[in-house]
């Protein structure tokens with residue numbers, strides 16, 4: 140948000156509505172249920188069911204960060220930082236797996 | 243203006259009693275607590291190094307058994323890395339001077355800061371406790387490589403826990419500095435008006451925050467494997483030892499920039515003062531710190547060229563490593579360009595900074611030799627590596643830290659040490675250092691392996707030179723510390739700004755008052771190092 144950019148670093152308070160909090164919470168519960176269902180009924184999908192679980196988890200992380208941790212209100216720089224951190228983490232995994240697969 | 247007495251209100255006499263130190267929330271006092279603690283552990287590490295050099299004076303067993311030697315170099319490494327060089331500059335000078343540089347009265351989270359200090363002490367106690375508990379200190383090397391670290395009978399669990407706890411201390415310090423830099427800059431100070439030391443701490447803090455958790459988890463995995471026999475790293479129970487090395491170096495390579503970047507910040511800070519001239523290429527230096535921190539995450543594999551990592555990965559990591567040289571050279575170029583045509587005032591802090599540049603150049607260039615895949619196959623695990631990292635960490639960061647101690651001594655204690663004695667100490671340190679470590683580079687190229695208590699007869703001569711070098715170095719250290727201790731008690735009262743420095747810490751009295759500034763400090767027009775023309779002449 141624009142007003143957060145001011146030089147004196149005044150902290151801006153934000154109050155999110157109950158609706159938003161509750162909506163996010165319900166979505167998280169639903170997604171958790173989905174993870175359980177996929178692992179119970181989709182067990183024979185093997186890799187695919189793991190991938191589904193990971194994708195659902197990622198969506199949950201994003202929701203928590205965006206709504207509960209107020210990334211929504213923060214200046215862009217914080218979102219950029221989080222993306223850099225995630226990219227780093229992916230790089231770690233990719234390089235380690237690359238070494239393993241080409242050994 | 244030379245005052246005859248110390249200012250009446252300073253952070254030393256603001257509160258009295260031992261408790262006012264142990265539980266202080268003042269960033270300056272916490273910085274000093276770190277100083278005393280870190281220097282004490284440094285001395286323990288020096289004694290261990292000195293003993294190893296004595297053992298290596300002659301071939302064969304002299305003063306310790308092979309097993310003891312293995313424990314000694316491990317403890318020496320653990321102490322020097324986790325207790326000395328990683329915390330040193332950020333925890334001591336970062337704590338003391340970051341708020342002063344930003345023109346504010348403390349770090350963002352003073353209580354967290356105190357917690358970091360006590361975690362540091364706790365971790366240090368764990369490291370030292372390995373001396374008396376269990377089967378003695380670990381004998382794995384400071385890297386705790388699996389599967390040996392899972393199998394050895396020595397007290398690896400405790401050493402690893404020590405490193406784990408110290409990691410937390412480091413993370414919290416990093417977090418504190420990041421928030422402080424984002425939130426507490428004095429009104430009107432944008433990122434590009436910050437002193438370069440603050441920039442380097444900013445880059446460093448991001449490494450502490452993002453990389454340290456990786457080693458924390460990895461060390462816990464070692465404990466899990468030792469205690470519960472989970473097969474993570476030990477191939478005999480289904481683990482992958484190279485996975486350990488990946489995880490360990492994902493932290494520990496960026497960690498070498500935790501050691502190097504703050505030192506580079508000090509050089510960028512101190513050179514303009516003694517050249518009485520604006521730093522050359524402010525933005526290039528500031529952003530190259532960020533670039534080094536960033537690129538530093540992508541190069542860890544260069545420690546594993548000979549470990550059985552795949553050729554493809556080795557090739558990629560070798561190329562990536564060369565990229566770090568670019569921002570590093572940018573800095574060296576800018577330092578030299580700052581000195582060029584400056585009105586240079588050769589004082590002791592500047593000597594240490596020039597020693598940094600000299601030693602770090604040797605350390606950095608030998609690093610490139612290690613980074614070259616083909617050369618490293620020969621050099622890996624030889625004394626060349628031991629020489630290389632001592633040049634970077636000790637000759638570089640260690641010397642920069644000593645220089646900072648001499649630079650800010652009058653600000654911290656309000657007194658001046660004896661300069662003649664400080665010069666002699668510097669000469670001994672510089673000469674002794676190079677005499678101790680340069681022969682190691684040659685020994686390594688000749689093929690002498692590291693981490694052995696013994697060597698072949700053809701290596702005798704150079705080893706003797708190195709050991710004599712360690713004696714000179716240690717005499718220099720003793721003289722330097724003694725001189726500073728005497729100066730602290732009896733030194734002449736120094737003025738508030740003896741070096742004619744221009745960053746904000748020089749605007750307040752020495753020692754500074756509890757809340758740092760009696761009135762809001764004034765920012766320089768046109769950047770933190772913008773010396774007015776009059777002073778240039």
Ligand code: HEM
Nearest residue numbers: 288291292294315319322327383384635636692693694712
């Ligand atoms: C008087 C000062 C010092 C002396 C005489 C000294 C000497 C030595 C020696 C002889 C070794 C063992 C080489 C081997 O057998 O492989 C060693 C290892 C090491 N030193 Fe030093 N050193 C000193 C200061 C330092 C400093 C200031 C640092 C760090 C800032 C440092 C970091 C290390 C590390 C990380 C190792 C490797 C330990 C391992 O192999 O696990 N040393 N040093």
Ligand SMILES: [Cu+2]
Nearest residue numbers: 495542544545
């Ligand atoms: Cu490295």
